[in-house]
Amino acid sequence: xxxxxxxxxxxxxxxxxxxxxxxxxxxxxxxxxxxxxxxxxxxxxxxxxxxxxxxxxxxxxxxxxxxxxxxxxxxxxxxxxxxxxxxxxxxxxxxxxxxxxxxxxxxxxxxxxxxxxxxxxxxxxxxxxxxxxxxxxxxxxxxxxxxxxxxxxxxxxxxxxxxxxxxxxxxxxxxxxxxxxxxxxxxxxxxxxxxxxxxxxxxxxxxxxxxxxxxxxxxxxxxxxxxxxxxxxxxxxxxxxxxxxxxxxxxxxxxxxxxxxxxxxxxxxxxxxxxxxxxxxxxxxxxxxxxxxxxxxxxxxxxxxxx
Amino acid sequence: xxxxxxxxxxxxxxxxxxxxxxxxxxxxxxxxxxxxxxxxxxxxxxxxxxxxxxxxxxxxxxxxxxxxxxxxxxxxxxxxxxxxxxxxxxxxxxxxxxxxxxxxxxxxxxxxxxxxxxxxxxxxxxxxxxxxxxxxxxxxxxxxxxxxxxxxxxxxxxxxxxxxxxxxxxxxxxxxxxxxxxxxxxxxxxxxxxxxxxxxxxxxxxxxxxxxxxxxxxxxxxxxxxxxxxxxxxxxxxxxxxxxxxxxxxxxxxxxxxxxxxxxxxxxxxxxxxxxxxxxxxxxxxxxxxxxxxxxxxxxxxxxxxxxxxxxxxxxxxxxxxxxxxxxxxxxxxxxxxxxxxxxxxxxxxxxxxxxxxxxxxxxxxxxxxxxxxxxxxxxxxxxxxxxxxxxxxxxxxxxxxxxxxxxxxxxxxxxxxxxxxxxxxxxxxxxxxxxxxxxxxxxxxxxxxxxxxxxxxxxxxxxxxxxxxxxxxxxxxxxxxxxxxxxxxxxxxxxxxxxxxxxxxxxxxxxxxxxxxxxxxxxxxxxxxxxxx
Numbered sequence: 001x002x003x004x005x006x007x008x009x010x011x012x013x014x015x016x017x018x019x020x021x022x023x024x025x026x027x028x029x030x031x032x033x034x035x036x037x038x039x040x041x042x043x044x045x046x047x048x049x050x051x052x053x054x055x056x057x058x059x060x061x062x063x064x065x066x067x068x069x070x071x072x073x074x075x076x077x078x079x080x081x082x083x084x085x086x087x088x089x090x091x092x093x094x095x096x097x098x099x100x101x102x103x104x105x106x107x108x109x110x111x112x113x114x115x116x117x118x119x120x121x122x123x124x125x126x127x128x129x130x131x132x133x134x135x136x137x138x139x140x141x142x143x144x145x146x147x148x149x150x151x152x153x154x155x156x157x158x159x160x161x162x163x164x165x166x167x168x169x170x171x172x173x174x175x176x177x178x179x180x181x182x183x184x185x186x187x188x189x190x191x192x193x194x195x196x197x198x199x200x201x202x203x204x205x206x207x208x209x210x211x212x213x214x215x216x217x218x219x220x221x222x223x224x225x226x227x228x229x230x231x232x233x234x235x236x237x238x239x240x241x242x243x244x245x246x247x248x249x250x251x252x253x254x255x256x257x258x259x260x261x262x263x264x265x266x267x268x269x270x271x272x273x274x275x276x277x278x279x280x281x282x283x284x285x286x287x288x289x290x291x292x293x294x295x296x297x298x299x300x301x302x303x304x305x306x307x
Numbered sequence: 308x309x310x311x312x313x314x315x316x317x318x319x320x321x322x323x324x325x326x327x328x329x330x331x332x333x334x335x336x337x338x339x340x341x342x343x344x345x346x347x348x349x350x351x352x353x354x355x356x357x358x359x360x361x362x363x364x365x366x367x368x369x370x371x372x373x374x375x376x377x378x379x380x381x382x383x384x385x386x387x388x389x390x391x392x393x394x395x396x397x398x399x400x401x402x403x404x405x406x407x408x409x410x411x412x413x414x415x416x417x418x419x420x421x422x423x424x425x426x427x428x429x430x431x432x433x434x435x436x437x438x439x440x441x442x443x444x445x446x447x448x449x450x451x452x453x454x455x456x457x458x459x460x461x462x463x464x465x466x467x468x469x470x471x472x473x474x475x476x477x478x479x480x481x482x483x484x485x486x487x488x489x490x491x492x493x494x495x496x497x498x499x500x501x502x503x504x505x506x507x508x509x510x511x512x513x514x515x516x517x518x519x520x521x522x523x524x525x526x527x528x529x530x531x532x533x534x535x536x537x538x539x540x541x542x543x544x545x546x547x548x549x550x551x552x553x554x555x556x557x558x559x560x561x562x563x564x565x566x567x568x569x570x571x572x573x574x575x576x577x578x579x580x581x582x583x584x585x586x587x588x589x590x591x592x593x594x595x596x597x598x599x600x601x602x603x604x605x606x607x608x609x610x611x612x613x614x615x616x617x618x619x620x621x622x623x624x625x626x627x628x629x630x631x632x633x634x635x636x637x638x639x640x641x642x643x644x645x646x647x648x649x650x651x652x653x654x655x656x657x658x659x660x661x662x663x664x665x666x667x668x669x670x671x672x673x674x675x676x677x678x679x680x681x682x683x684x685x686x687x688x689x690x691x692x693x694x695x696x697x698x699x700x701x702x703x704x705x706x707x708x709x710x711x712x713x714x715x716x717x718x719x720x721x722x723x724x725x726x727x728x729x730x731x732x733x734x735x736x737x738x739x740x741x742x743x744x745x746x747x748x749x750x751x752x753x754x755x756x757x758x759x760x761x762x763x764x765x766x767x768x769x770x771x772x773x774x775x776x777x778x779x780x781x782x783x784x785x786x787x788x789x790x791x792x793x794x795x796x797x798x799x800x801x802x803x804x805x806x807x808x809x810x811x812x813x814x815x816x817x818x819x820x821x822x823x824x825x826x827x828x829x830x831x832x833x834x835x836x837x838x839x840x841x
Contacts, residue, residue: 050690053837072692080690086683086840088601089496091591092584099591103691128495129582139687 001028001064003150003181004049008058011044018044020205021058026183026198028149031176033192034185036202037290042185043083045202046154049183050080063150076105079148083155085139087127093138094123100142112145118167132159144171151175151182157191169194193282201289208289217279220288221255224263226272228252234270239263313428314436321440325406329448332402335779336395336476337455343387344460346786357381364389369653372516372623373660375536378543383463388472388542394782396479396536397512398775401667403445403480404504405771407487410437411564412497415573434568438561441484445557449477464542471541471550478553482532483508485560492567495576498675502608509612513619520623532556594688594698598705605675606709609668610716613661617720620657624650624725624732650731654721655807658740661717662802663778665748668713670770672706673755677766680759683840696830703756703826710748714741732806740805746818747798753825760832763839774798 004026011019019041026032036042047053048060051067051074060067065074087096097116101107116123119137127135136159143151151172157165165188172182172195186192192199193213200210209216221243226233228250236252237245240262245254256263260277267275280288351357361380364370371377375393379385411434428436453473461469486507490500511531518527518534528534532553539549571577590596679685679702688698718741722734755770762769780797783789794800801818803811 047838050686052686052689071689072694075690075692078690082683082686084683086687088597088684090601092586094586095588095591098586098588099597100687100691102592103594103688103693105692123586124583126580126582126584 002026002061003028003030004032004060004062004183006045006058006060009045009048009055009060010057011041011048011053012056017205019048022202022207024200024207024210026181028181029176029179030198031172031182031184031196033196033199034183034202035187035189035192035199035286040202041205042202043154044205046080046152046183046185049152050075050078077149078152079104079143079146079150080152081136081139081143081154081156083158084132085135087135087138089128090126092124092126093121093130093134096127096138097123097142097145101145104142104146106147107145108147109145111147112141115141115145115171118171119164133161133164136160137164140168140171144175147178147180149180151180153182154185155187156184157186157188165191189282189286199282201286203289213282216285220280220285221257222260223278223280224252224254224256224260225276225278226252226267227274228271229273231271234266236263236266239266313426314432314439316426317428317433317436318440318443321410321437322443324410325441325444326447328402328406329444330451332399332480333448333451333455335398335775336452336473337459339395339779339782340387340391340456340472341459342783342787343390344383344463346788347383347386347390348463349787354381361385367653368520368626369623369650369656371519372619373653373656375515376519378540382543384465384468384542387460387464388540390786391782392472392476392536392541393515393533395476396533397508398779399448399476399480400483400508401505402775403483404487404501404508406444407441407484408491408497408500408504410441411488412491412500416497430573431565431569434565438488438565441488442561445477445481445484448480449474452477468542468545471539471545471547475536475539475541475550475553478550478557479532479536481554481557482560483557485557485564488564489560489567492564492571493576493578495579498678499576502604506608506612509615513615516619516623520626593701594693595701595704597688598701599708601675602672602705602709605668605672606712609665609709609713613664613713614716614720616657616661616664617717617722618724619720620654621721621724624654624657624721651807652804653807654732654737655740655804657721658717658744658806659799659802659804661714662744662747662799663774665710665713665744666751666774666777666798667771669706669710669748669751670755670767670774672709673752673759673770674767676702676706676756677759677763680763680838681841685838686840689838695834699756699830699833703752706752707749710745710752714744714748717741717744736806739810743803743805743810743815746815746822747802749822750798750818750825753822753829756829757825757832758829760829760836763836764841 002025004024006022006024009019009022009024010017022041022045024045034042034045044053048055049062049067051071054068063074063077067074091099097112101112119141121134121137121141125134127138130138136156140156143153153172157168160168169191172184175182176195182195184192184196196213198210198212199216201208211219231250233247233250233252235245235247236242236254241256241258241260242263243255243257245252252267254263264275351360358381361377364380365377374389377385377389380389453470456464456469456473457466464472483504486504487500490503490507491497494500494503511533514527514531515533515537518524518531519537528538535549535553539546539553541550567577590600676699679688685698689695718737722737725732725737751770751774754773755766758769759766777797777799780789780794781799784794784797784800798818801811801814803809803814
């Protein structure tokens with residue numbers, strides 16, 4: 001069953017096209033990474049999913065309901081953590097957690113106690129005395145302790161220290177094991193790489209890529225480095241699929257778009273001593289999408305769109 | 308100021324954000340003064356009538372307590388001074404308090420201060436540039452007021468005296484801007500800073516009432532800037548020294564704020580409440596409970612304020628009743644919206660003034676509800692299974708509770724003080740007068756909710772602005788003949804001065820219905836629009 005299903009989802013603010021024709025499907029049990037540069041429409045998407053704003057056109061279903069019409073029933077099974085938690089400065093951490101649990105309607109109290117312990121939160125302090133990271137912990141604990149069917153997280157680890165980020169990752173993994181669906185918007189690519197099964201990449205309000213990390217890698221360029229001991233390095237620039245070739249003494253570096261066989265044949269014939277190939281990290285993938293300016297739709301040339 | 312113009316940029320930003328309010332305030336000063344002059348001449352062309360008027364107002368301690376001690380009421384200058392000086396000082400003072408706390412503190416609350424501080428300027432530099440911007444705007448206010456008064460009323464009042472009136476009236480905003488700037492350093496949010504400043508202004512008003520209540524206490528005028536205005540008597544017995552004192556105090560307060568700003572952390576106040584506490588979760592179980600919990604401060608502050616005002620009104624009413632025993636004068640006031648000069652009239656007038664305060668409270672409550680959305684705390688509620696209308700209804704219910712408590716505190720205050728002597732007003736009449744205040748305040752709450760639904764970012768400006776415009780319309784309307792439809796636009800025009808007269812229940816019912824309709828329309832509008840954090 002699709003937990004989130006968007007079709008042609010569009011949001012304009014006056015002349016600003018915050019989101020344009022988004023088609024998206026998130027399956028039950030997925031940990032779904034949602035990536036994109038600042039202002040690309042990630043938070044707009046999330047506010048549409050939460051029913052806080054209304055789409056200009058298109059439709060979206062969350063947990064089978066309309067986010068605006070069925071907000072109350074959807075939100076019983078959903079929890080959300082914003083990038084910067086807006087809480088009441090005069091309430092203490094404990095009071096805030098109590099309030100949020102009562103508003104949510106469901107809470108696993110034992111799990112909440114465990115989370116308070118794991119995140120090392122001092123609940124006796126008032127929110128105004130908390131650092132940004134501590135406010136974020138309150139928000140995370142409240143959301144996780146509700147054990148919702150769908151967790152919507154918008155840059156949830158902003159302000160957390162690396163130790164707490166590890167705790168957060170463990171909690172998301174546990175949620176996944178329990179079959180909860182997680183929609184994770186994040187700039188921390190290592191986090192997305194570690195947690196997510198599928199990712200979508202957004203740019204200027206449009207979806208440019210969606211698929212599993214493996215399929216994205218398959219559709220992307222491979223980095224190749226070949227070393228020659230006592231022969232000159234061959235000129236590989238003319239080999240089909242080769243990009244950005246450079247020769248540094250007896251080492252050839254290049255990227256390959258598409259099948260790697262023609263290049264391997266050339267390197268083998270030239271008597272390569274060592275050939276190292278490396279798949280791009282999510283960061284490199286991400287940068288490819290972000291930095292190529294003139295590509296409003298789809299991936300750069302020659303790349304297959306992942307299923 | 309920093310070398311590379313960041314300070315000038317902040318100064319410019321402060322001016323840009325506050326000058327429209329300053330010019331509007333100055334325009335109100337001119338308008339109210341000129342209409343008082345014109346109205347007096349038109350209503351009392353005959354010197355004999357003027358003498359009767361002077362005698363009847365001057366002999367009513369209640370009137371003296373509310374508006375200050377009258378001097379030479381048989382002259383245009385004397386009447387105008389008595390009628391406008393205090394009202395305009397209060398209106399300008401409230402505006403300046405808001406402007407100062409918004410610019411000196413609001414940026415931090417909104418998290419924008421960090422952006423400014425990332426520019427090559429220190430925090431002290433930001434405070435200095437902001438304060439300088441406020442000083443420029445206060446100068447603008449005074450210049451416009453002086454110019455308008457000289458042109459509009461210079462012939463009747465004398466050019467130099469009209470000018471001094473402008474400078475004197477500008478002195479209270481100057482002081483209140485200083486108070487707002489200091490409070491912004493003392494406490495940890497804009498709302499608290501504005502609240503603290505309002506308490507200071509309220510205390511000054513109370514001290515002035517006490518000072519004017521009996522000749523033995525006249526020296527107390529030196530203890531309150533509102534008393535300095537009376538001592539300055541710009542139109543009747545001009546004395547520039549008290550005026551200079553107000554401006555110098557404003558300047559000193561501003562400098563004090565700058566010194567204090569160096570001693571606190573960003574986002575914090577010098578006076579910190581306890582940062583930890585035992586969890587009290589009894590109320591924190593629903594949107595309604597949360598709304599109540601968040602309204603505790605407003606409920607306490609407004610009830611204390613109204614209760615204190617009530618005690619004072621009751622005490623003065625007793626004195627007035629004793630002084631007026633046997634007096635029969637008072638029929639000459641028909642043209643001024645003051646039907647009677649007895650104790651009941653004075654208590655009724657007090658209730659009308661308290662209604663203005665209550666309406667201001669209602670505007671503040673509507674603005675606070677919008678602030679929940681502006682700060683994104685509404686998101687935190689709405690992403691949970693809580694309907695928007697249910698949230699709004701809880702906020703409105705809590706606001707109504709605050710208003711009812713405040714009006715009950717006023718009634719209790721007057722009744723307590725009045726019991727000691729013979730007030731001549733029954734407890735039942737007082738209670739009805741308290742109820743009579745509510746429809747107008749509720750309409751302001753409803754209208755504020757409608758603005759929140761339609762133009763969320765304008766909620767505070769339009770709602771407070773509406774209350775101020777209504778009040779000024781009433782003040783102007785009490786001295787000159789305005790068309791009925793125009794006067795009818797003021798919500799206060801429909802509030803009968805009970806217990807001086809019987810409450811106008813049909814009018815109250817209309818106000819109440821309008822309150823319900825506007826609040827409901829606001830709820831519908833809120834449901835249909837995007838949630839908009841600032």
